Amino acid sequence: MASPAVDYARGNQQRFLNELKNLLRIPSISTLEEHKSDVQKAAEFVASELRRIGMEHVEVIPTKGHPLIYADWLNAPGKPTALCYAHYDVQPPDPLDEWVSPPFEPTERNNNIYARGAVDDKGQLWMEIKAIEALMKGHGGKLPLNVRFIIEGEEEVGGESIAEYVRKQKAKLKADFALVCDTELFAPDLPTLCVGLRGLVYTEIEAVGPKTDLHSGMYGGAAPNPFFGLIEIISKLKDAKGRVLIPGFYSKVKAPSAQELKAWKKLPFDEEYYRKTEVGSTVLTGEPGYSVLYRTWARPTLEVHGRHAGWIYRPGREDGHPGESFGESFHAAGAEPGSG
Numbered sequence: 035m036a037s038p039a040v041d042y043a044r045g046n047q048q049r050f051l052n053e054l055k056n057l058l059r060i061p062s063i064s065t066l067e068e069h070k071s072d073v074q075k076a077a078e079f080v081a082s083e084l085r086r087i088g089m090e091h092v093e094v095i096p097t098k099g100h101p102l103i104y105a106d107w108l109n110a111p112g113k114p115t116a117l118c119y120a121h122y123d124v125q126p127p128d129p130l131d132e133w134v135s136p137p138f139e140p141t142e143r144n145n146n147i148y149a150r151g152a153v154d155d156k157g158q159l160w161m162e163i164k165a166i167e168a169l170m171k172g173h174g175g176k177l178p179l180n181v182r183f184i185i186e187g188e189e190e191v192g193g194e195s196i197a198e199y200v201r202k203q204k205a206k207l208k209a210d211f212a213l214v215c216d217t218e219l220f221a222p223d224l225p226t227l228c229v230g231l232r233g234l235v236y237t238e239i240e241a242v243g244p245k246t247d248l249h250s251g252m253y254g255g256a257a258p259n260p261f262f263g264l265i266e267i268i269s270k271l272k273d274a275k276g277r278v279l280i281p282g283f284y285s286k287v288k289a290p291s292a293q294e295l296k297a298w299k300k301l302p303f304d305e306e307y308y309r310k311t312e313v314g315s316t317v318l319t320g321e322p323g324y325s326v327l328y329r330t331w332a333r334p335t336l337e338v339h340g341r342h343a344g345w346i347y348r349p350g351r352e353d354g355h356p357g358e359s360f361g362e363s364f365h366a367a368g369a370e371p372g373s374g
């Protein structure tokens with residue numbers, strides 16, 4: 035027998051979905067100035083639903099960027115407090131001609147809802163709110179624990195305002211654990227609790243050689259070439275098998291517990307399917323001796339994400355232009371908990 039909360043959720047499923055679709059229709063694109071009022075509208079939409087279901091102290095908090103939403107329900111003395119996070123802003127929908135149905139007109143196909151933000155992160159956000167609603171309705175207006183919400187509208191533009199708010203409002207946001215609902219299910223119909231994401235260190239390396247662009251026929255072989263300098267640096271960062279060679283890179287990496295490793299084994303994971311369908315490559319790479327899940331969940335990685343160097347043709351400039359920036363972007367994801 036299902037719980038009263040689950041019964042309530044099942045009985046109201048269609049309404050929940052219709053509400054989610056209304057939220058999905060709001061083009062709350064945080065990166066585009068012309069959508070600022072839509073982002074505000076989405077914030078108001080979420081806040082008014084939090085009020086309606088019985089959350090208390092609901093605030094739409096103005097920031098330098100897009101508003102934050104706070105709400106709480108703290109009427110379970112002695113019980114733990116959960117801090118629920120999600121975001122209501124979305125990425126721009128470009129390129130538009132890749133969409134089968136319009137990005138801001140949610141459409142159901144094969145039991146999925148297709149719309150910008152459906153899985154990042156409005157679906158998850160609505161799920162959190164609807165779970166609270168169902169729990170309240172199923173238990174006479176009460177929750178079995180204390181709940182706070184902090185919801186942002188700047189996740190897709192760096193999240194500066196929430197970082198500042200969290201730093202300043204430690205007491206207000208105090209909780210025993212945080213539920214960050216901005217991840218995914220491991221497989222369809224498999225309820226998934228993601229307990230950690232790799233953090234990120236980002237850097238750019240710039241190499242410069244001669245004071246000006248030089249003719250390779252006249253100076254090549256004597257003048258240092260910054261492009262080769264970068265290639266040399268990059269080639270020494272990892273060995274051919276994928277192990278990062280930076281001294282100390284792995285020294286503080288914590289190994290997963292035996293229990294975690296055992297749990298991962300139970301997951302429906304097919305390496306061939308992953309290679310073909312998710313990655314789309316002929317082989318998988320990475321540190322020898324570790325499984326794919328181990329490499330992506332419990333080991334840090336180092337990746338190169340962009341490079342421009344040398345003579346770069348720039349449309350609109352007839353003479354082209356010697357490269358003015360010999361840059362390399364690096365993206366190292368560590369195994370420590372942090373932002374995704």
Ligand SMILES: [Zn+2]
Pocket residue numbers: 121154155189216
């Ligand atoms: Zn997200």
